[in-house]
Amino acid sequence: MKTSPPFAELSWSDDGQPFSTYFGDVYFSRESGLEETRHVFLQHNDLDQRWAALPPGATFCIGETGFGTGLNFLCAWQRWEQLAPADARLHFISSEKYPLSSEDMRRALALWPELQPWASQLLAQYSDLTAGWQQFSLAAGRVTLTLLVGDLLDTLPQLDAQVDAWFLDGFAPAKNPDMWQPALYQQMARLSRPGATVATFTSVGDVRRGLQAAGFDMRKVKGYGRKREMLCGRMQGLPETDWSAPWYQRPGTLPDGERRALIIGSGLSGCCTAFALARRGWQVTVIERHATAAAEASGNTQGILYCKLSPHQTPLSRFVQASYTYCLRLLHEVLPQGDSTWAACGVLQLSTDDKERQRQLALADQDYPHSFLHSVDAEQASALAGLAVQRPGLFFPGAGWVNPPSLCQALLQHPNIRLLTNNEALQLQQRDQHWHALDAQGHSIANATVAVICSAADSRRFHQSSHLPLKAIRGQITELPATAPSRQLRTVLCAEGYISPARQDRHHLGASFRFDRLDSEPSAEENLGNLALLDKLSPALAEALQPQRQDPATLAARAALRCTSPDYLPLIGPLAEAQAFNEDYAVLGKDASKQPATPAHWYPGLYINAGHGSRGLVSCPLSGELIAAWIGDEPLPLPLDVAQAVHPSRFLLRQLIRGQNSKATDPS
Ligand SMILES: Cc1cc2nc3c(=O)[nH]c(=O)nc-3n(C[C@H](O)[C@H](O)[C@H](O)COP(=O)(O)OP(=O)(O)OC[C@H]3O[C@@H](n4cnc5c(N)ncnc54)[C@H](O)[C@@H]3O)c2cc1C
Ligand SMILES: C[S@@+](CC[C@H](N)C(=O)[O-])C[C@H]1O[C@@H](n2cnc3c(N)ncnc32)[C@H](O)[C@@H]1O
Numbered sequence: 001m002k003t004s005p006p007f008a009e010l011s012w013s014d015d016g017q018p019f020s021t022y023f024g025d026v027y028f029s030r031e032s033g034l035e036e037t038r039h040v041f042l043q044h045n046d047l048d049q050r051w052a053a054l055p056p057g058a059t060f061c062i063g064e065t066g067f068g069t070g071l072n073f074l075c076a077w078q079r080w081e082q083l084a085p086a087d088a089r090l091h092f093i094s095s096e097k098y099p100l101s102s103e104d105m106r107r108a109l110a111l112w113p114e115l116q117p118w119a120s121q122l123l124a125q126y127s128d129l130t131a132g133w134q135q136f137s138l139a140a141g142r143v144t145l146t147l148l149v150g151d152l153l154d155t156l157p158q159l160d161a162q163v164d165a166w167f168l169d170g171f172a173p174a175k176n177p178d179m180w181q182p183a184l185y186q187q188m189a190r191l192s193r194p195g196a197t198v199a200t201f202t203s204v205g206d207v208r209r210g211l212q213a214a215g216f217d218m219r220k221v222k223g224y225g226r227k228r229e230m231l232c233g234r235m236q237g238l239p240e241t242d243w244s245a246p247w248y249q250r251p252g253t254l255p256d257g258e259r260r261a262l263i264i265g266s267g268l269s270g271c272c273t274a275f276a277l278a279r280r281g282w283q284v285t286v287i288e289r290h291a292t293a294a295a296e297a298s299g300n301t302q303g304i305l306y307c308k309l310s311p312h313q314t315p316l317s318r319f320v321q322a323s324y325t326y327c328l329r330l331l332h333e334v335l336p337q338g339d340s341t342w343a344a345c346g347v348l349q350l351s352t353d354d355k356e357r358q359r360q361l362a363l364a365d366q367d368y369p370h371s372f373l374h375s376v377d378a379e380q381a382s383a384l385a386g387l388a389v390q391r392p393g394l395f396f397p398g399a400g401w402v403n404p405p406s407l408c409q410a411l412l413q414h415p416n417i418r419l420l421t422n423n424e425a426l427q428l429q430q431r432d433q434h435w436h437a438l439d440a441q442g443h444s445i446a447n448a449t450v451a452v453i454c455s456a457a458d459s460r461r462f463h464q465s466s467h468l469p470l471k472a473i474r475g476q477i478t479e480l481p482a483t484a485p486s487r488q489l490r491t492v493l494c495a496e497g498y499i500s501p502a503r504q505d506r507h508h509l510g511a512s513f514r515f516d517r518l519d520s521e522p523s524a525e526e527n528l529g530n531l532a533l534l535d536k537l538s539p540a541l542a543e544a545l546q547p548q549r550q551d552p553a554t555l556a557a558r559a560a561l562r563c564t565s566p567d568y569l570p571l572i573g574p575l576a577e578a579q580a581f582n583e584d585y586a587v588l589g590k591d592a593s594k595q596p597a598t599p600a601h602w603y604p605g606l607y608i609n610a611g612h613g614s615r616g617l618v619s620c621p622l623s624g625e626l627i628a629a630w631i632g633d634e635p636l637p638l639p640l641d642v643a644q645a646v647h648p649s650r651f652l653l654r655q656l657i658r659g660q661n662s663k664a665t666d667p668s
Contacts, residue, residue, distance in 0.1 A: 006367035007128070008068075008098040018069060018108045022098065025171040027068050027108070031225045034112060036201070037075045039224040044199035044232035045165040047076070051083040057259070057281060059089045061635060063163035063191060065152055065179065066170040067094035069108040070122055074115045076167075077143055087281050091144045091635055093161055095152035099129040101369075125329045127398070128369035132318055135326045135625055135637040137333070141279025146637055152179065156187035160250075160643065161635030163191050168200035168231075173207060180207055185214035192235040203229035243597045247585060247653055248644050251574045251602040253633045254433075259283065260448040261631070262435055264425045264462075266290075267298035268616045269570075269609045270454035271408040272624030275334075278416035280628055285446045286417060287437055289424035294408040296520075297456060297560045300477055302500045302508040303617045304347060304492045305399035307373075311362035315645035316569055320615065322638055323622040328398050330621040334410045341406040345501055346491040347399035348381055350391045350537065360394045371397055386490035388540040393495075401492055401500035402617055420446060428453070428462045428606070435605060450605040450631055453575075456563035459610045464603050467578040468571060469651055470611055472561040474514040476526035479556035480507045485544035497533025499541065507545070509534055511614075522557035563611050570611040571648040572623045573630055577601045581652045589659040600649070607631065608648050 009021045018027045029036040042048070045062075054060065060080075064072060073092050080090045100108065105126055109119040122145075125136050129149050136145040148155035166188055173180040188198065188211075198216055200207065201223065208218045208231055215237035223230040242249075259282045263270045266288035274284045290296070307324040310317040328344075335341050351357040364375035376384065377392045384395060412419055423445045425437035435451035436444040453459045457472035480486075482502035489501045499509045510533075512526035531549055535542045549555075565571060580601035587594045609627050612619050625637045626646070636643045644650065 006098070008100045008104065010100070010104055012107070016107075016111060018104065020171065023171040023175045025175040028071055029225060033071055034075060034114070036224040037072050040201045040230055041072055041167040041169070041199050042075060042079055044221060044230070045167070045197045047079060047165065048083060050164075051080060054084055054088050056085045057087050057257075058085065059091060059632065059634060060084070060165075061091045061093065061161060061163050061193075062165050062167060063161070063188070064092070064094035064167040064169060065184065067096035067099070067147055068169070069100060069105065070119075071109075071112070071115075072167050072169060073145065074109070074112070074118045074122065077118050077139070078115060080143070081139070089142055089144070089280060091146070091161075093146045093148065093159065093163070093635055095148040095150070095155050097149075097151045099147075099149055102127050125332070128371050130321060130325065130368055130372050133322050133638055135322070135622060136329060137279065137625070144634070146635060152187075153181065153183055155639070156184070156191070158639035158641060159187075159191060159635065160640050161191055162193040162633075163188075164193050164196055166192070166196065166198040168198055173202055173204045180204075180210070182210050182213065185210045185216070189214040189216070189235065189237065194235065194238055196235040197232065198234070199230070199232040201227065201230050203231055207231065243595055245644070246596065246598060247576070247581065247600050247649050248647055249599060250630070250633060251604070253631075254449055254605050258449050261285070261450040261452060262287065262437055262446055262448040263452045263454055264428075264437060265454035265456065266293035266408065266412070266419060266421075267296060267454065267456060268294070268404055268408060268620035269456070269612060269623060270452075271411040272620040273452050273454055273609050273627050274417050274624075275411040275414055276624035276628035277631070278414040280632060282416060284417045285448065286412070286419045287423050287425050287445055288419060288421045291421050293412055293419060293421070294405040297562055297616065298404040298408060299560065300404055300508070300510075300558060301479065301506070302401045302477075302503050303404050304401050304494060304498050304500060305396075305618055306347065306349075306494060306498070306615055307396055307399060307618060308349070308615070309363055311359060311366060315642045316567075319569065319638065319642050319646060320618060322642070323619045324399075326622040326625065326637075327618050327620075331402065331407070335402075335407055339504055340403060342400060342402040343501065344398055344400040346384065347396045348376070348385060348389070348393050348491050348493050349396065350381065350389060350393040350493060350495040352495050357392060360392075364394065384491050385493060385538070386488040387485070387538060387544065389493065389538045391495070395491075399492070401503065403503065404617060407617075426461070428464060430603070433604070450607070452607045452609055452627055454609045456610055457561060459563075459608060464575055464577075464606055465608055465648075467652070468608070468648060469566050470571070471564050472518055473564055474517050474519075474559060474561055475511040475614075476514075476522055476530065476557055476559040477508050477510040478527045478530040479558075480509060480545050480548045481505065482507055483544055483547060486541060488544075489541060493537050493541070495537055497530060497537055499534060499537060518561060520559045520561070522559050524551075524553035526559070527552040527555045527557055562613055564613040565611040566651075568613055569646050570609070570613070570619055570623060572609050572626050572646045573607060573643070573648050575603045575606045575608055576649050576652065577603060578652060581649065582656065585653070585656055588653070588656045592657045
């Protein structure tokens with residue numbers, strides 16, 4: 001039996017056209033792929049008329065089956081720029097089981113010089129893709145591309161979106177029968193906004209009947225070029241309310257169209273959230289109690305891009321992987337690399353023991369592109385590091401170190417963001433449908449219809465979020481001036497601790513975990529602990545830095561508080577009223593299988609983004625996109641089970657269900 005390749009396997013015809021050797025079919029019409037796309041997908045979804053009639057600020061969502069070379073996407077994006085209002089936003093969701101390698105993508109898109117202005121933007125962000133969900137922000141945020149990498153029969157059921165127009169592509173039904181299934185048409189119907197349209201190049205009867213059975217009114221029309229017929233249609237049915245998990249249903253957008261948001265906290269989570277909203281056209285005010293942004297956990301000099309994955313594809317691991325790929329795209333977009341900002345110098349995750357090595361080997365066995373991660377032995381690791389290391393590990397070539405304040409500053413530069421420093425919000429109060437951040441005197445610092453709490457562990461100060469199990473854990477980083485031999489270090493090394501190549505001729509070594517202190521005064525003891533971590537990371541590097549290891553009490557250091565949750569996942573999403581939640585869903589305390597049909601009581605327009613633990617650099621960028629998607633009722637950039645795994649209400653739900661368990665075992 002033929003096994004599936006992780007990537008598209010292509011051959012190229014004499015005239016440079018890609019052909020799938022796996023499916024035995026062409027990616028697009030040999031006559032003119034461009035004109036076929038325009039005829040089949042753009043024209044027969046009525047996109048010209050619909051886009052020209054959009055009101056200012058509207059969003060429009062296209063769903064596609066089979067991203068392939070991205071030709072359909074680029075044609076749609078090009079037309080969108082010509083017709084849609086300047087502040088309208090296009091969200092393009094496409095599924096792809098066998099993504100093209102970046103090299104093949106480059107070669108295929110070179111066929112269309114007319115599309116180069118758009119293709120070059122896509123290619124700048126397109127690297128060899130991993131399985132899972134991939135978020136791209138293009139055209140300064142005006143266009144979002146969400147790629148669902150995997151079989152669409154697995155990925156579409158996990159999608160939370162409302163699609164306005166479908167591009168039903170994919171190789172011909174005879175060549176790819178596994179895709180053209182009733183299950184696909186049912187997912188398309190579930191994900192369609194009322195009146196959504198569909199167009200496809202094929203006119204096969206099974207496809208027409210399948211789409212009709214799912215609720216689309218279908219008709220045959222003239223196909224492109226020599227093709228006699230194709231199909232197009234419109235969704236007739238209305239979406240059904242899904243009561244399977246009302247506590248996770250969307251709060252919906254606010255009736256008032258005002259797009260102003262208030263963000264409490266200017267660390268990585270606050271800045272990434274502000275940026276995601278600002279590039280969607282929101283006016284954002286960020287409130288910060290210190291004199292500068294990023295003055296607490298996000299104020300470290302060098303943080304590392306640590307992509308810790310599990311071979312078991314847990315929600316945490318899938319969250320980290322999706323976040324990491326988006327984080328790299330954002331960094332390349334907004335922050336030029338440099339001696340003070342960031343460096344994509346690669347990260348070596350060295351194994352700490354046999355069990356850890358087994359985990360690494362299991363990961364390396366999965367179909368990750370070499371450019372994403374690969375296993376290295378101690379010799380290869382030493383060659384990459386530029387200094388001897390004793391252990392094998394995993395190498396992440398695209399990762400590196402970042403100066404978090406530089407990233408925060410770059411994001412805050414967006415003209416739609418206003419930063420109010422030296423202002424501490426002590427309460428959040430809703431008046432006249434606006435959230436007011438109140439200071440110690442009860443005066444309103446600023447107000448907006450939407451507020452996002454990004455205050456790390458201090459998020460619990462607000463009574464609306466006081467029930468959330470957020471905890472502060474202190475950590476310290478030690479600074480060591482570089483020496484001639486330590487300047488040889490070329491990649492980040494990490495195991496129990498980590499060290500980066502020098503930034504402005506200084507290395508930073510991290511990090512301690514202290515559960516007994518919540519102050520930010522550096523301690524000699526933690527410096528000693530960090531030096532011990534360095535000894536284990538690389539004796540050669542420890543030796544190289546020996547002259548700098550004077551008295552641990554006088555070493556430069558910085559301590560701050562991480563914010564964690566009991567399941568090590570952040571809390572990203574809308575805030576429910578805790579007491580009402582417990583009352584609405586009390587029945588779950590008796591029987592967890594019950595499905596009460598009560599919508600959750602959300603605080604209108606109130607959200608939280610906190611609990612990023614030890615990996616905020618990796619997780620904050622996508623968390624901003626996720627919050628913006630919740631707020632704007634946009635497609636979520638993560639599979640539903642992962643979005644629910646980071647949903648702030650999960651702890652209320654678990655408490656109710658645990659209550660049931662403890663009662664069940666209570667002998668009284
Ligand atoms: C020692 C150490 C090492 C780390 N190393 C790494 C690493 O290598 N890689 C990595 O990815 N992550 C690392 N982290 C974790 C990372 O720094 C955090 O996950 C991230 O900074 C969290 O960002 P945040 O915005 O949620 O929180 P913070 O950066 O703490 O920001 C919260 C902000 O809210 C403000 N604020 C709070 N309450 C109020 C209020 N009421 N009114 C106004 N303002 C308020 C605070 O002043 C602060 O600026 C490390 C953390 C520590 C402590
Ligand atoms: C004809 S090509 C699509 C062309 C593409 N729309 C473009 O603009 O270049 C069909 C694509 O569908 C993908 N595909 C086929 N079966 C799939 C499935 N079950 N799930 C997701 N993608 C699939 C193929 O890998 C291929 O890239």
